[in-house]
Amino acid sequence: MSTVGKAVSLLELFTLHEPEIGLSDLARRAGLDKATARRLLMALAAHRLIEQEPRSRRYRLGAGLSRLARIRDAHFPFVRLAAPVIRELALETGETVHLSEFSAGALLTVHVELSAKANRVNVDVGQVLPLHGTASGIAFLAASRLEVVSAYLEKPLQAFTAHTMTGPDTLAKAIAFAAASGYSRSSQGYEEGVHSIGAAILGADGQPIGTLSIASPVSRVDDKVAAGQGEAAVRAARLITARLTGEA
Amino acid sequence: MSTVGKAVSLLELFTLHEPEIGLSDLARRAGLDKATARRLLMALAAHRLIEQEPRSRRYRLGAGLSRLARIRDAHFPFVRLAAPVIRELALETGETVHLSEFSAGALLTVHVELSAKANRVNVDVGQVLPLHGTASGIAFLAASRLEVVSAYLEKPLQAFTAHTMTGPDTLAKAIAFAAASGYSRSSQGYEEGVHSIGAAILGADGQPIGTLSIASPVSRVDDKVAAGQGEAAVRAARLITARLTGEA
DNA sequence: CCCAGTCGGTTCATTATTTGAACCATTGTT
DNA sequence: AACAATGGTTCAAATAATGAACCGACTGGG
Incomplete structure (x- = not known):
């Protein structure tokens, strides 16, 4: 799978019932190495597609998604x-x-x-x-x-x-x-x-x-x-x- | 820049005023080769973050973004x-x-x-x-x-x-x-x-x-x-x- | 109080993926 | 008809991604 595909598959692990997930968990479920998962998460976070809760250090979907979705919905x-x-x-x-x-x-x-x-x-x-x-x-x-x-x-x-x-x-x-x-x-x-x-x-x-x-x-x-x-x-x-x- | 970063920067080219963009245009503005841009777009399209209008062959933001944004907004x-x-x-x-x-x-x-x-x-x-x-x-x-x-x-x-x-x-x-x-x-x-x-x-x-x-x-x-x-x-x-x- | 088992995060030699110039085929424009 | 765009494809070369091993910190037993 392409690197981009892997990154997006990380995003798709978040659901309504599980909106925040830790690094190890994400890596395991996506079938990626922890280091790889983290690098992808950082790349996504740089564009605000992912955010990290500072306290628990868990990851969640970012505001950039809301922004892009708004652009799409308008059109x-x-x-x-x-x-x-x-x-x-x-x-x-x-x-x-x-x-x-x-x-x-x-x-x-x-x-x-x-x-x-x-x-x-x-x-x-x-x-x-x-x-x-x-x-x-x-x-x-x-x-x-x-x-x-x-x-x-x-x-x-x-x-x-x-x-x-x-x-x-x-x-x-x-x-x-x-x-x-x-x-x-x-x-x-x-x-x-x-x-x-x-x-x-x-x-x-x-x-x-x-x-x-x-x-x-x-x-x-x-x-x-x-x-x-x-x-x-x-x-x-x-x-x-x-x-x-x-x-x- | 990471491959993921490049892919996301393609998404960010779409705006309220320009919600559909062609391949060459996307590649030019993102500073990427056409072939590269296309491969990234295809990877994004596989996850429905990008859609391609079949008639004009232009690209637009996909339904997957709305879906992810909904998950985020709920949380x-x-x-x-x-x-x-x-x-x-x-x-x-x-x-x-x-x-x-x-x-x-x-x-x-x-x-x-x-x-x-x-x-x-x-x-x-x-x-x-x-x-x-x-x-x-x-x-x-x-x-x-x-x-x-x-x-x-x-x-x-x-x-x-x-x-x-x-x-x-x-x-x-x-x-x-x-x-x-x-x-x-x-x-x-x-x-x-x-x-x-x-x-x-x-x-x-x-x-x-x-x-x-x-x-x-x-x-x-x-x-x-x-x-x-x-x-x-x-x-x-x-x-x-x-x-x-x-x-x- | 210590140990085992997590966790998040980092490093760097190895490896596999990404890259882009050159190339089509099509579609307007002049 | 010639031209200049467009979207799309190919493959050797270059670059970026990978992951095993490693931290330090924390947690929950025993």
């Missing part, structure tokens, strides 16, 4: 443009709706509008969703180029619940449904008791860049409700796509 | 905690108030609450402020360790207006005032017609991490008003510092 306002549509969809359906952006082989939850109901699905911003096993993921795959899909399906797929689809055939069927109807449906594939409808959001080049998803308690959804949510999801996703590509 | 919620205080201060003073975070030798504007008045100072999020010549910068220097200050003052300082303080003595005096009173004052040092009061926000280690600043048209400020704004700024900055360090 590519995915969340900013999509948020109002997501909110509207949440009000219309009365269910929790969340927005995800594709990044590094998975979907990253970047915005959530919670249902007003007491019995609702809770989703956290920052949560990473696999492409299989979630409605969002299936919708994303259905909008992706065939080679991307087959590359993804070749790897062994983790089962998250007893309902997770892991077989290539089952998944191919779900993807075909999503490609035909514009939306995907997943019942308890990622979390027990959660039903989801997903739809893909496309970039200017027609490739999918993210998804939106309506998440309800399974008890509240039958086929008819799902079909209604599906149509609403497709409409919202198309609206966001249009706004992103400057067509509205 | 180190500078803007999230400070924003309500900034808003309160803007309402109290009736002037534009902005929040800056220190990054890479300068202050980066990360949040703005505009004055409700018709004649007001407008500030853009993302704007980079020098440490000399702005009230924020002086307040930051006054809270910094002596060695940091002298290192900064050694370099030649750019004058932005006829009023910009560039002499070491003048600056030392302004810094001394800020250190004693807790707030700094600058009249038209960065932009004509703008009067600013600044105060530093400290991290858990006592070192300054950012500033807030009250910006008014010069016509609306005399010594008495400035003193009042100064007190309010210090109070707000201390409140943010306390919240950041978990003391409230």
Whole structure:
């Protein structure tokens, strides 16, 4: 791997649940020598992509990342443009709706509008969703180029619940449904008791860049409700796509 | 410079005003060979820190940055905690108030609450402020360790207006005032017609991490008003510092 | 109170990666 | 059609990255 790749992989060790990590730990997990890890960290710190807490001497992500992300978000306002549509969809359906952006082989939850109901699905911003096993993921795959899909399906797929689809055939069927109807449906594939409808959001080049998803308690959804949510999801996703590509 | 440093310096070429840049241009500005620049860009793209627009083949900052920034912001919620205080201060003073975070030798504007008045100072999020010549910068220097200050003052300082303080003595005096009173004052040092009061926000280690600043048209400020704004700024900055360090 | 096992950090001879001039193929411009 | 950009590629030469061994400091047992 390139030196740069190693440095970035250090950054990627930090998560929402573990935002500060010590040197030895970082080196171990990245599979690097301590000396190497430290040199890379110092290079990153010089540009404020990494900061070191002076007391504990542990490392954390730096302000430079916030700065760069702000520049990107100003130019590519995915969340900013999509948020109002997501909110509207949440009000219309009365269910929790969340927005995800594709990044590094998975979907990253970047915005959530919670249902007003007491019995609702809770989703956290920052949560990473696999492409299989979630409605969002299936919708994303259905909008992706065939080679991307087959590359993804070749790897062994983790089962998250007893309902997770892991077989290539089952998944191919779900993807075909999503490609035909514009939306995907997943019942308890990622979390027990959660039903989801997903739809893909496309970039200017027609490739999918993210998804939106309506998440309800399974008890509240039958086929008819799902079909209604599906149509609403497709409409919202198309609206966001249009706004992103400057067509509205 | 390390390879990693070169890669990050490529990222730093993107700005709010120029969010997409071509390969040759990037290489030229970073002082790198085209082949080198491309290899670095590819390494960054593999981790989604860079994306390439398929049509124009130009490069832009990638979604991975948004993801990392979100992780950081969740753990180190500078803007999230400070924003309500900034808003309160803007309402109290009736002037534009902005929040800056220190990054890479300068202050980066990360949040703005505009004055409700018709004649007001407008500030853009993302704007980079020098440490000399702005009230924020002086307040930051006054809270910094002596060695940091002298290192900064050694370099030649750019004058932005006829009023910009560039002499070491003048600056030392302004810094001394800020250190004693807790707030700094600058009249038209960065932009004509703008009067600013600044105060530093400290991290858990006592070192300054950012500033807030009250910006008014010069016509609306005399010594008495400035003193009042100064007190309010210090109070707000201390409140943010306390919240950041978990003391409230 | 000492020892073993951490930790963060440093050194320097060895090694592997990065580098860049020259080279295409394409795409506008004049 | 000639020209001057662009993005992208190649491979021997040069440079930067590497990691085992080493500090000193700290921590938690026994």
